[in-house]
Amino acid sequence: MRDQQNRDIRVSQGGIYSCRGTRGNPVYYTDISDVVTIEKTISNKVVVKQQPNWPQIFRGETITLTCEVQEGGETTEWEYEWRGPSTPTQWTHNNDVTFRVSESSSGDYMCKSRRRDDSYSSTEWSEAFTLSGSNKPRATLTAGTTIIPVGGSVTLTCSVQSSDGWKYEWFRRTQTTSEVQIRDQENRDIRVSQGGIYSCRGTRGNPVYYTDKSDDVTIEITFSNKVVVKQQPNWPQIFRGETITLTCEVQEGGETTEWEYEWRGPRTPTQWTHNNDVTFVVSESSSGDYMCKSRRRDDSYSSTEWSEAFTLSVSTDQPKAQITSHMRDIPVGGSVTLNCSVNASSSSSGWKYYWYRDEKSSEALTTQDAVFHSNGQISVSQEGLYRCRGGRGNSVYYTEDSQSVRIDKKAAPEPESSSFLTPLIVGLVCGVLLILLLLLLLCRFKQSKDSFFVRTRSTNQSSAMNHMIKDEAQHSRHASTVQGDACVYESIKDLHDTQNDDSVLYAQVSQDRAKTKKDNDDSLLYTQVYHNKAKPKRHKGKPAPAAADETVYSEVKSQTALD
Known part of the structure; x- marks a missing residue:
């Protein structure tokens, strides 16, 4: 660099710099120093951006990070360098990096750029972009209701946590058919009018990223058929220990359908079954509401609505029979009626x-022991200690035994309803007896008075009459050999009857000739004397004796017997 011989210089241009020292004349040169690269920072700002720009990235998704240079008015060709959780990249003409997110991908990413024609002039490093990869999500399926009303539909909703950018795939299957995708349904919410098992999953990105499938939701379509719970036996009051059967009846239309049934009650709900009834022994825990519904056997996702609740109320106390009878004494040649009932004041029935x-005795009475009338009533003619009990159902449920009632064999008292006639009847009987007694006394008095006069006459005549009878008996004995049995009549005048010449005593002597000679020793002659009293003449001052016919019998032995 010309004109730069000072120890220190200032440079404003990027590049690779080196130096050496010189001195003397001729000039002496040191070795050249190591090189130092000087880069010039450009004022352009760079930013790391993510595509797709979702707030939550899941492991397994593919994303692209882009290094964008915010240029001024001029357009420049740039090259780029990256720094991240992995080894920093080399300078490249590509301003983005695409990769599949994994657990190791999480961290901070930065980039910078430089002009392609000035490799020693670059931007500053961008602000760090933090990438966080989450575990693979599961879609969630919810339904407003799982029962499709008659002629209606239900709404199903699929979602994936709180993330964005999802489309949805829907699936339906049944217990007898495999799962199929519902076409043309990529929305978050769908409406269905067909029963079945539904599920969904979310998709997004390119290449497509799939969430795990949601849990299954069973949708049932409701038939218009009504179901009713009925109880057999249909008794209004049920006691603990009795056995009952609840039946689920489907009120069908014109067609006949094979159904299966499900129950809901105080205990755990039952599974679907072909039996439309449940039989159980009633206990305290059996009390509560029972409901049922049914579905076609060939379509397990189309069912009726739940029936109205049938309330079962269990009486915990065992009932006791009651025995009643209007009479406790069996009349002569008659019987007593006994009645048996169970809780006459309650609504129990069927006994x-x-x-x-x-x-x-533990043996129940039979038709040989009693006469059975209507249910609960018998007639008995044998004394003893009687009791009863009620039973119903199959197997038989028995009540407690009634109290015992003793039936005795005595004259039955008058019914209470005729008690007001008793004094009248007793009075009439007493009156009749009194009249008869008076008549009897009157007759006795009359007879005693007449017999007094007869005995007086008989005493005076006894000697003469006995002599005559003896003679007649002997005469009759000799004559009987020719004439057989003979009767001798003799008129005897009453010697004391001086005032009535018509008074005559007739003597009849008879002898049975049929007897043998041997028997004649013991033969008796009976004399019957008729005393015919004529009407006496009335004398002044003296009561007239009553006229009467008197018969006087006298025992006379035959002559042979006397000898």
């Missing part, structure tokens, strides 16, 4: 009744 006699 059958079992009857037992005697406390230790």
Whole structure:
């Protein structure tokens, strides 16, 4: 450099500089010094920019970093140098670097540029651009509702965290078909009217970068068929320990469809099953609401709506039977009616009744033991200690036994409804008995009065009459051999009847000739005397004796017997 022999110089031009010393005459030269490169800084500012300009970059994506020179009015051809997490690059005419982001790609990136015709004049280093690579994301699928109403549709939304620049791919499959992409659907939100299993994923960049697929979302289409939960047996009150069956009934239209069913209740919801009923033994934990829905067997993503809730209320106390009877005594030749009921004041129903006699008996009564009327009523004619209990269902659920009732075999009392007739009947009976008693006393008095007069006459006549009867008996004995049995009548006048000549005593003596001679020793002659009293004449001051026919019997032995 001419005119520069000083030890110090100032330069404003970039380049490679060196120097040497000289002295003397002739001039002596030292060796040339090492070279020093001097670069001139250009005022142009450079900036590192990212393409695509997404706020969040994921590992595996491909990006481009560009070094941009903010030029003035003139256009200059530049070359560029990079400094980053990897080894700094050499000067290159390309102002960008493209690479696939990895874990080692994270860090600060800077660049500078220089004129291609002045390699010792360059810009300053740009501000650092920080690159942070995140793990590969998973798309998220959400649905406003997973049940498509009748004739409607549902909206599905796919998203990838809070990043930008995504397009979306949608997929649908069923349990029997493979997954297929839904074409012409790249938006974040779509509307579907078909049941199935849906998923999605995000895509962006070139080459395309894919997120992981979202979780599956099952969409069901709703049929218009209505389903109803019904209980069998259909008793209004259910007790703990009973067995019941809940049935899910589909009210179909004109077509017949094969269905499968799902249940929701107090316990864990059931899986889909071909059985439309569930049978269980009722416990306290069984109380609650039960619902069901159904779907076609050939389309597992088209189902009915949930049925209305069926509320099951379980009574925890075992019911007790009650036995009643209007009578406790069995009337002669009759029976007593017994009635059995279960919680007559409640709404329980469906009971059958079992009857037992005697406390230790476990064998129920049969038609040979009692007469069975309507359910819960029997008639018994045998005394004993009776009890009953109710049972229903299959298998049979039994109530507690009723209290025991003793039935005795005695005359049954009058029914309470006729108690007001008792005094009247007793009064009539007593009146009739009193009248009969009075008539009987009157007759006895009359008979005793007449017999007094008869005995008086008979005493005075006994000697004469006995003698006559004896003679007649002997005569009858001899005559009987020819004539057989004979009756002898004799008129005997009452000696004391001086005022009535018509009074006659008739004596009839009979002998049975059929007897053998041997038997004649014990033969008896019976004399029947008729005393015919004529109407007496009335005397002043004396009561007239009552007229009556008196018969007097006398025992007379035959002659042979007397001998």
